[in-house]
Amino acid sequence: MLRRHNYDLIPSSEITSESIYHERRALMKLGASAAVLAMASPLSAALAFQKQKSSLDLTPFDLVTSYNNFYEFSVDKEGPAKLSKHFKSRPWTVAIGGEVQKPQTLDIDAIIKKIPLEERIYRLRCVEGWAMVIPWVGFPLSSLLKAAGLTSKSKYVEFETLFDPAQFPGQKQSFGTIAFPYHEGLRIDEAMHPLTILAVGLYGKELMPQNGAPIRLVVPWKYGFKSIKSIVKITLKEHQTRSTWNEVAPNEYGFYANVNPAVDHPRWSQARERVIGKFFKQDTLAFNGYATEVAHLYKGMNLRKFY
Numbered sequence: 525m526l527r528r529h530n531y532d533l534i535p536s537s538e539i540t541s542e543s544i545y546h547e548r549r550a551l552m553k554l555g556a557s558a559a560v561l562a563m564a565s566p567l568s569a570a571l572a573f574q575k576q577k578s579s580l581d582l583t584p585f586d587l588v589t590s591y592n593n594f595y596e597f598s599v600d601k602e603g604p605a606k607l608s609k610h611f612k613s614r615p616w617t618v619a620i621g622g623e624v625q626k627p628q629t630l631d632i633d634a635i636i637k638k639i640p641l642e643e644r645i646y647r648l649r650c651v652e653g654w655a656m657v658i659p660w661v662g663f664p665l666s667s668l669l670k671a672a673g674l675t676s677k678s679k680y681v682e683f684e685t686l687f688d689p690a691q692f693p694g695q696k697q698s699f700g701t702i703a704f705p706y707h708e709g710l711r712i713d714e715a716m717h718p719l720t721i722l723a724v725g726l727y728g729k730e731l732m733p734q735n736g737a738p739i740r741l742v743v744p745w746k747y748g749f750k751s752i753k754s755i756v757k758i759t760l761k762e763h764q765t766r767s768t769w770n771e772v773a774p775n776e777y778g779f780y781a782n783v784n785p786a787v788d789h790p791r792w793s794q795a796r797e798r799v800i801g802k803f804f805k806q807d808t809l810a811f812n813g814y815a816t817e818v819a820h821l822y823k824g825m826n827l828r829k830f831y
């Protein structure tokens with residue numbers, strides 16, 4: 525069964541007929557994909573019941589799957605979709621370890637079968653100044669962490685992307701790009717927050733490789749680089765974890781990376797954003813529009829210092 529949650533803070537006055545168009549379009553695509561997949565995987569079975577409903581203006585599927593940041597494939601936005609056609613997302617396991625009671629290695633299909641999937645329509649804001657609205661399919665990260673059993677030492681969560689240069693051409697060159705494998709991290713309260721999900725699909729379909737198949741993090745109130753793709757390892761730690769972009773340029777990319785229109789990137793303003801597929805720019809919202817849900821996590825913290 526697919527539960528639907530719409531953490532949607534855009535006022536209904538912003539509903540446009542275009543979003544209704546996207547809903548219909550998504551349903552049609554879903555119909556096609558359900559027929560093609562024909563119960564080939566647990567995800568397709570779960571998604572057979574899905575219906576799209578949103579008052580946010582969804583970014584078209586074609587843009588969500590063709591304009592990507594995924595340095596393991598390419599540093600160009602168009603590269604990941606083109607270079608990932610033969611990416612193998614099965615077999616795939618996710619190892620959960622470190623400061624947990626029950627370290628475990630889980631098969632991706634076992635995870636999908638066991639944990640109820642939900643649809644979450646979230647804004648995504650890249651630190652580069654562009655934004656999308658994506659209907660993810662996934663489940664709260666907290667369900668996986670609870671099952672592994674947290675301890676008093678589980679204070680941070682570190683994530684790691686697959687390292688496989690045979691599949692990821694970008695991992696063959698180590699010069700002038702980022703250090704692989706990609707790492708990201710969250711504080712435990714951020715990781716356990718109900719808005720934080722692991723996504724296994726979008727637009728009612730399994731994730732495509734360019735979007736981080738078969739499983740990726742989505743933390744909607746943080747800049748996109750925190751939402752690490754193609755995860756193979758989740759490690760609970762007592763101390764602050766690694767963060768790839770923070771290591772590349774600590775003065776430009778913070779560990780927290782909360783979307784904040786009041787704190788500019790050293791090389792550009794973060795006050796506004798370009799919405800992919802739209803003509804007009806719009807104001808960037810504090811915590812990407814999720815302040816009501818998450819601002820309390822940072823109470824008393826200087827967000828200029830902890831950017």
Ligand SMILES: Nc1nc2c(c(=O)[nH]1)N[C@H]1C(S)=C(S)[C@@H](COP(=O)(O)O)O[C@H]1N2
Pocket residue numbers: 588591592593594595596648649650651685706734735736747748749750751752753754
């Ligand atoms: N492993 C990995 N994860 C990654 C990235 C990456 O290069 N490698 N790019 C990040 C950035 S900068 C953004 S904006 C989002 C983009 O996600 P999308 O392509 O699904 O929209 O993925 C993030 N996750």
Ligand SMILES: [Mo]
Pocket residue numbers: 593649650651652747748749
């Ligand atoms: Mo990004």
